[in-house]
Amino acid sequence: MQGLMMQQPLLVASLLTHAERHHGEQEIVSRRVEGDIHRYRYRDFAQRARRMANALAGLGIEPGERVGTLAWNGYRHMELYFAVSGSGSVLHTLNPRLHVDQLAYIIEHAEDRVVFFDLTFLPLIESVAPRVRSPKVFVAMTDRAHMPRDHGLSATLLCYEDIVDGHSDAFDWPLLDENSASSLCYTSGTTGNPKGVLYSHRSTLLHTYAAALPDSLNCSARDVILPVVPMFHVNAWGLPYIACMVGAKLVFPGPALDGKSLHELIENEQVTLSAGVPTVWQGLLAHVDAITGSFSSMKRTIIGGAPCPTAMTTAFQARYGIDVVHAWGMTELSPVGTICSFKAHQVSLPVVERYALQAKQGRPVFGMDMKIVDLEGEALPWDGAATGDLLVRGHWVTREYFGSDDAPPLRDGWFPTGDVARIDPDGFMQITDRSKDVIKSGGEWISSTDIENIAYLHPEVTTAVCIAARHPKWDERPLLLIVKKPGSALVPNELLTFFDGRLAKWWKPDAVVFVDSVPLGATGKVLKNRLRDQFGDYYLSA
Known part of the structure; x- marks a missing residue:
């Protein structure tokens, strides 16, 4: 017997419809490339998105075609x-930090029909455009007053505000198949060409539900969210979608990601939650320390992209009263995989034990599963000691790469992350290394991450x-770059002595x-492959 419930597809546009209908007065604030602050409401945002769809x-x-x-x-992004995903096309976010050759490869591989770009990236677009057959149309994300008068593009260059103003806001979001593609993001391609990960409407909505949960990013209509993590990489960890789902105020930083600019924006807009990688937070903490400043509204920060050093957790929590939520994910995971959120019995642990727990990447939310395996593929125990290759599966995990001729990467239905990890009895996972970064010394593994975390305490x-x-003698030994x-x-x-008593002597x-x-x-x-190229023979030449 079948259930008697309504069937409504999980679609990206439904998030926008919900935000407009139930949170229309909520604000979106953006620091623009043009240098000023832009403000409008969710209802304005929804109206302009419909104009852009037209x-x-x-x-x-056409539906299914890629838009770069x-x-x-920012609000235009x-x-x-x-507008792109909701109308049935595929949003393809391009990472401007990639090399121009990689960008050209990605645009060609994705067959982007049009590319929208911020004015900051005009020189990059001018370099890329001659290398690609498509697109033939580029759109500068600005108004007529700021359009570049001189440019090196032979392709058509349009003005974003002109095409928005030139179309009606009367648009009905189509009823799409929830399994159809919604967005596309390529891996960073540190080895070989970047690989495309094609997300569906269904996977995106399920990811949004899970990431917003209290034991995940814990977002609500009472939050003011500043996504420092870029929208050009794995959908800003889902925060643009989450904000629409819960009705949170959004604050976009634009191109100014230095500590001073971020702190001013956090204070002026009373941000309660932000998310970013450790390198960005280092700059923020250094600035606030230098001015003997404080945070008047920030309650928590999500830190991912690389292991969060305990020293950084201590700085945020002990010095400024900001909770740190350590997270782990990948482009192939949309990206959220695990969140380090305490269980009930862990809240009252001694401070030192809680900090040790927060150094871990955490536990999966419902919809994700994981295991660690040995070299033969056999599952290893969750005892907090055994380390092995980390495999995952779930509702928002890729099963194959877009446009790839290679065999699908799955192993018996599990995705190999390329990370080496351990899992404790409470199910908290900790990355000990990337498989390509692990140190094999005298036949034994040494975790570079554990060594780095101790160094950060100095x-x-x-x-x-x-x-x-x-x-x-030992095949490999750890070398510390500071x-x-x-x-x-x-x-x-002095630094080497600092390690005494903090880890095994042979580590x-x-x-x-x-x-x-x-x-x-x-x-x-950090590009460890480049550092290995530069310093890999250090002990051989010493």
Whole structure:
């Protein structure tokens, strides 16, 4: 016997319809590329998204075709999120931090029909355009007064505000198949060409429900959300969709992601929740420390993209009273995989134990499952000690890559993340390394992440990166690369002594190298492959 319930497809446009109908007065605030602050309401946003949907039809964009965006976090980008997907086309967010060759490859591979871009990226568009056969139409995301007078594009260049103003807001969102594609994001491509992950309306809506839950990102209509994590990468961790679902105020930072700009925006708009990668928060904390400042409204921050050092958690929580929620995910996971949210019996743990727990990436929400396996693929115990390859499956996990001739990556229905992890008896997962970054010394594994976390505890360390360096006796040994705080007189032996008693002696790095900076990838992650290329023979040449 079948149930007697209504059947309504899970569609991206339904989030916008809900926001307009039930939270129409809620505000969206954006710091624009043009330099000013823009404000409007959800109802204005919904109206303009419908205008843009009509404009896309006017440009000849058909259902299923890809529409590229090369833009910061702002209200126009938000309008495209819903106008493109809601009308049946596919939103393809392009990462401007990728190399121009990778961008050209991605645009060609996705066969983007049109690309919308913020004025900041005009030089990048001018470099990319001659390398691609399509698109033939580019749209500058600005008004007529700020349109570039001179540009090197042979393709058609349109003005965003002109095409919005030129169309009616009378548009009925089509009733799509919920399994049809809604958006497309490519991996950062640190090795080989980037791979496309094609999300569906259904997977996006289920991800939105799960990510908004109290034990996930814990979002509500009472929140003021500042997504620092970019909209050009895995949908800003779902926050634009979540905000519409719950009716939260949104604050978009635009291109200004330095500590001073972010702090001013957080204070002026009374932000309660933000999300970003550790490298961004380092800049924010450094600024607030330098001005002896504070946070008057911030309640919590979501930190992901790379392991969050305990020192950063301590700074936010002990110094400023801001709860840190450690999260883990991937482009292939839409991206949320696990959230480090306490269970009831963990809330009253001693502070040191709670900080140790918060260093873990956390537990899956319903809709995600995970396991760790050994080299033979056998499941390992959740004892907090065994480490193995991390595999996941769930409602918003990719099963294959877009337009790929390679075999699907799944192993017996599970997606191999490329991470090495351990899971404790409470189900809390902790990444110990990327499989390609793990250090194999004398036949035993050493976690570079654990070494980095200890280094971050030293008050004179700004950035710590541990890599595997080839060794004549032990095959590989950990080498620690450090960016010191300005004016620091820290020397290698002092830092190495700092490790004594904090980890197994044989895990302790053999050497410390001070560097001025470390290379960062398109999503703010440290490019360890480049550092291995540069320092991988350090012990062989010593």
